[in-house]
Amino acid sequence: MSTSPSTTTAVHASGVWKIFNEGQSNEVTALQDIDLTVGQGEFISLIGPSGCGKSTLLRVIADLTQPTRGDVMVAGVPAAQAREQQNYGMAFQQAALFDWRTVRRNVELPLELQGWPKDRRAARAMELLEMVQLADFATHRPWELSGGMQQRVAIARSLAVDPPLLLMDEPFGALDEMTRERMQNELLRIRQETGKSIIFVTHSIPEAVYLSDRVVVMSPRPGRITDIVPIDLGERNEDTREAEAFFESVTAVREALRGHGGGAVRARAGEV
């Protein structure tokens, strides 16, 4: 994979640092020297314990917060410009739907902000609701829907302007296990239909392995990338979750997550 940013690269982060309260006694290094390249159409998961900076990294890519040092390019342009051009769609752990809008008008929101005419954005919203299989709920209010359905509306909204990149911050984190697995299949189907690049933050090892082409393992204090585990499971289906290769990958990611702790102990032992 090329390290130089180009239009065939979905995201390219180089030398990214994020330091909160720099120079003060409560200084926290949330991100330390992050280098990450995400290819066009690639599915990347960021995984790690709380405080490892995975959400911060996603927010830096989304230009919701600025890096202290380093550069982030999204679709070949700086992150700030990518946000202004709506080069990505974003979904959060909370669906963040607006109660005063119907389901359809929630999906229309990004199009409305872009100044699309009324009939065109309504047609586009219905198309997206069909994709997430919620067309029958277009005129419902968000609070009439289950958590999983709300999250599907949020995903439909993030796809509204047809951005090449999806940024997802633990979107299934608040869902029960059954719903969660269904949503994972749904997301993979949408990805296949649309060819989006996806960066997906999660706490769940099986989730990361099932969804991703590569799992980026991060560790806290300071937040940094400790390992990148490639996943090669081919086409996902119902059998994938029970396949030998799946468990091997889960073990590989788990060991990568532990690896850091062991490494630090070894390093300290070496000093003595």
Place this chain on the structure above:
Amino acid sequence: MSERLKPVWTPLLIGVLALAAWELLVIVQDIKPYLLPAPSLIASNFFGDLGLMSSTAFYTGTTAIMGLAIGTILGIVAALLAVRFSVVNNLITPLAAGLATVPIIALTPILNNMFNITSRTPRVLVTVIIVFFPMFVNLTRGLLQVQPVQLELMRSMNASPKTTLRVLRIPNAIPFFFTGLKIAAPLAVITALVAEYFGGPQQGLGSRIASSAANTAYGRAWAYVVASIVVGLLFYLVVLALERWSTPWIGHRRSN
């Protein structure tokens, strides 16, 4: 329908029983009207001159409506400015908190001297001041209390602060607006009425309660009190109806 009326039946029944007990007490104990007039006496005064009752109520109601409307508009403008410009927020909010502790109704005699006492103006002004605070405080809260994730979403969609105000903050503040209005509307009636005790035109509820009591027409004084309650209730119910009509999305919160 019967499901919807259910919560009305119990208090209605208790009300009727209480009135009956009151009537009985006055008859049995032979209580004099200046102490406590019987409900039947109040009712005969109330219904005996419904035309006068309603024109009196209309006068005070109009003062209250004017104060409520102007106070609400000022509250909206101040809240929008406070949210848009933090300078204004830092200026108005402590001022609002400070002024809220002042017994504003006590300003009436002063306002009577400052403005034409023979007009409605001083009473409307006091009502405006009273209405302003609950409206301003609730609206500011509604405009500011949006979920952080919703703000991040707006930013991710490249929305300007102005767009965020229009698309997110203002709709979010509408339930808070009605909370404020539900406090302010009955308060406006009370203020318009009490302000009449300090002199000026005599055709309002407050003036007539005072003059009836002074003329030992206790049944009549109480009938005006009933008319005041009717006006206050009417204001509240209109606000409630407006709220249900304009914010169908918070139905789920109500039903919980």
